[in-house]
Amino acid sequence: MDPLVIFTPSGKRGHFAVGTPILTAARQLGVDLDSVCGGRGICSKCQITPSFGEFPKHGVKVADTALSEWNSVEERYDRVRGLKTGRRLGCQATVRTDVVIDVPPESQVHKQVVRKAAAERDITMDPATRLYYVEVAEPDMHVPTGDLERLKAALADQWEIDTDALRIDLNVLSTLQPALRKGDWAVTVALHKGNQDSGERILDVWPGYWEGRLYGLAIDLGSTTIAAHLCDLRNGQVVESAGVMNPQIRFGEDLMSRVSYAMMNPGGDKEMTAAVRAAINALAVEIAEAAAIEPRQIVETVFVCNPVMHHLLLGIDPVELGQAPFALATSDSLALDAIELDLNAMNNAAQVYILPCIAGHVGADAAAVALSEEPNKSEDLVLVVDVGTNAEILLGDKTRVLACSSPTGPAFEGAQISSGQRAAPGAIERVEIDPVTKEPRFKVIGSDFWSTEEGFAEATAVTGITGICGSGIIEAVAEMRAAGLVDASGLIGSAAQTGTERSLPEGRTHSYLLHDGSAEGGPVISVTQGDIRAIQLAKSALYAGARLLMDELETESVDRVVLAGAFGAHISPKHAMILGMIPDCPLDRVTSAGNAAGTGARIALCNRAARAEIEETVQQIHKVETAIEPRFQEHFVAANAMPHASAPFPELRKVVDLPDVAFNTGGDKAGGGRRRRRRG
């Protein structure tokens, strides 16, 4: 009988004739063993480790002569680049006798990338674009097919690719003839396989065997910030991240202001489209430079965004999204050429995938959160809130998922806050206030020290203390409430009422001084009454959205809460609970998922099946429209207070011993302040 070949860790096994290359055996058994060059000893991706000795578990004994001896290809490879001890090239080593072969993770194509922070989900690598090395027949005057046709035949022959519907851009086609001749009739092609409908497509061609790597961008296009992750399409690793403010802010801070801008200004939507596309191009340039790669190596981009950003990115006037029935121009996922979006800072033929929208107010970002957090697979009832300028809210379990969005405004992202800024080095991100002394301490992004600790000054010397970001303002307001600096209605007490000189009069209201950097030429950072009101509006909107979904499911409580958002990793569940951002839930069942929308984008970037999965999932999600639901307004008004000092909330009271204060500055004044705000 032919020798037995057993692969680990898969456990797949089969008998193969003496002389069969290990790569061939792996392919026949469907073992996940990589190869770009198709077994020609060029790419070294198919490295394997043979094991020798007794394997009672497998029932074999492996002689140390079980594989062929090193051949010249392996010797040369080891000499030039070095082969780790014990490793062989799977395409060169052939079977002699029974053998056990281990496939190390880096030789697996579909290796899984475990997410770091909230490691609840693995990403199996199956990107839409991959590299193939191929050797092409030379032209023959008597069989006058074109170079492209011979390349297609070679791809079909050497890689079993269905090339019937294979397409190639003219720009790439114009480089094919020189590449084939320079590579001596061998090329490496970047081949894109789209969704089931569209055929394969050649995105790029390099002469001979190309050593480079392909990258993709996962972009979370928010109303306020644009965040991009550059991922290695071979292993899913995020090699670089970068973010910029969305330049559309100058046309309106929230979505509805931008829709209004488009309605009031002819061509206004085109202006906003051009602005956001230019920002994405700049971001792509920045991220490629930071990672020291060529823009040409970026062959894929996945976008997640809310519906208004979605339409503005696509160049569609968002006017219909500003009025009932909030009709999307298109709700399905989109596969596009990057160049259709004027994205020119990546490969000329780069492909774009945009996740589907759930509804006119619940966008591809919510779909991405669903892909990342999978409420549709949850055993218990989970509330997922993605906190941004618009909050995306998902509630459900494996039986049913509801979704809505809520217009929280940009306060949670540090905008419309007196000292607010984007989360960047120098921004205050953590705040604690001593309930007795009313003195604050804080941490800034880029330093591990609290402001009261030794070493803080040194650690922040370069960045300075520049402002307060979204998670910082949430903690500041919650801590102010917990320390009795703010009453249940949200009013900041005076120095006399609160007993701290940090309560400073500011017009007819007060503000709380967090940090005075004026002596060093830095800013004075305080929390004003306006800041509190902005946070109250934002948290009320968020809470009301969640309540609305709970009403729809006829439930008074949820089993767990997942906090997500561009700054989601940094939101403290405790402080979110004090603020009343989220409904009642055991505190230990509140987790942060980080940038779940961005994670969803990364998953869709790395795995084609995930695209099909989310396209299917969004069909099942039931959407609730907050804008026309009277109960949303009721919940919103009721949620304005910060109730927890009086709320029946034993668990929370254990965590934060809330004083029950009320500042008698007169309802007129507070009311007047609100009215002024509305006029402003």
Add this chain to the structure above:
Amino acid sequence: MDPLVIFTPSGKRGHFAVGTPILTAARQLGVDLDSVCGGRGICSKCQITPSFGEFPKHGVKVADTALSEWNSVEERYDRVRGLKTGRRLGCQATVRTDVVIDVPPESQVHKQVVRKAAAERDITMDPATRLYYVEVAEPDMHVPTGDLERLKAALADQWEIDTDALRIDLNVLSTLQPALRKGDWAVTVALHKGNQDSGERILDVWPGYWEGRLYGLAIDLGSTTIAAHLCDLRNGQVVESAGVMNPQIRFGEDLMSRVSYAMMNPGGDKEMTAAVRAAINALAVEIAEAAAIEPRQIVETVFVCNPVMHHLLLGIDPVELGQAPFALATSDSLALDAIELDLNAMNNAAQVYILPCIAGHVGADAAAVALSEEPNKSEDLVLVVDVGTNAEILLGDKTRVLACSSPTGPAFEGAQISSGQRAAPGAIERVEIDPVTKEPRFKVIGSDFWSTEEGFAEATAVTGITGICGSGIIEAVAEMRAAGLVDASGLIGSAAQTGTERSLPEGRTHSYLLHDGSAEGGPVISVTQGDIRAIQLAKSALYAGARLLMDELETESVDRVVLAGAFGAHISPKHAMILGMIPDCPLDRVTSAGNAAGTGARIALCNRAARAEIEETVQQIHKVETAIEPRFQEHFVAANAMPHASAPFPELRKVVDLPDVAFNTGGDKAGGGRRRRRRG
């Protein structure tokens, strides 16, 4: 039993319940009855004519009450636009009793367009792009699909279109929402169905029912001239034709000079690509203006061209086509977006189809000739020559077809001729020379009179007599030979030798004065010795190519000859024979096919199946490479003379009584002339 409905001319028949609309009956029987609005009484495309009385042939007697009475839709239509006597709207008229229904040609979708001149082939209308009127569901906040998704559902529902892979350009998508609202949730869409691989695609959207028509351009992109036909995609009619000189001529008159230009000048190919694309855009603008249509109505363009023009149009450096093995970058047909070729003078989403190339020297123009003339279906052995700057030559029958191309140069198109010009009003196109008086008479394009006839002066008053075009120079040289003005070697005799004062000395040679317009400020048009030499070189190349294919088939004669070319309709078979352009063949078996390549382009424009057919056919055509075949040179040299005065050619001698003359001006001089020419 239900009433019997019989359709003519198809003869299809069936029984249908009383009240069934005629359109419904037609659809169920598969009768070719048009409808754009889907039976809503809007488009009036489904007009039919009921016949009344006895029909012994069909075995029925039709009462004049066989159909329902006119309804309000038909009355309104007749009032507003007028319905021809006897006509009904097939979607409104319903069955009452047995009836015979005639479907007039204009109500047939797949009506056949009979080609005029060489009416050997009908074109069945089945264009890739058609209009569909569709009524779309309004958006519903509670079922939040996008407008596009509801349009797709409506297309699937109302037109049974598979919309799974339906694509739409972002530019079109951005117009969808306003169009749906303006059209009160009805739109007319232009839907493109590509080859089997690619799905349907929405090219454009108009609000409500759109009355307009769609057009396509069939473009014959020659080395010297670019000819375009604007075709109505509903009926195949050519509504406008136009042509321009190929601006690439400034980079080189023939193909090899252009390849050389690209080799010698970095970026030279890009220059030539930009020039030809600009010329096509200008041509599209001109033709749309002449036809008084919007550029937006041009939704399809089909190109036929030789391989060098093919590559330069696509933006591919043609350098490989200038050297063995003459490798094409791509040989298969191409389906592209017009915008990929920078064609911006048509619909933004217009589609381009380029016929496949047969080989590195035998292009899509030869494929188009094959599609038009169908040598592969011929019972007898047919030689098809497409005369242009490069001659495409096909030889074969239904068992086997060979192809080659031959570098004739631009002389046949009037270039490199002293008084040569493009075929346009004012150009001499026909020439006769009296063998006794040696006096010429001629016709110019735009006039029906011979120059010796009364009325000629008036008829040419506007255009003038500006030069001589390709067919004119062929006839002039052949007539000069027949009249004894030129000897078998191609030498023009002196006045003394020829007996006419029209033989004028010109350096060491002579020229023949055809027309002296200098008195009226016009040009002096004569045939110079250089012109004769250019025609000799061109005709030798053409003849040698044909001979080479005959050698390959081991035949000494062909059964028939088809002369094609941009000016092919105007070539006189008699004169082509005198010149020795084509091999021996009975004169009555030589026919002119007109612009067969252009006809092939029109066929591919009007009929999707023809595209698949020619893609299949070119695979079967065996290509012979003239450039590396020593026998081609032998044939070429042997064919230089104009032999017919001495050739054993009884049929031809009957037609033209050729004098057998030879001018003793000395071989040195003639040879010197040739040598000079080569140095020039």
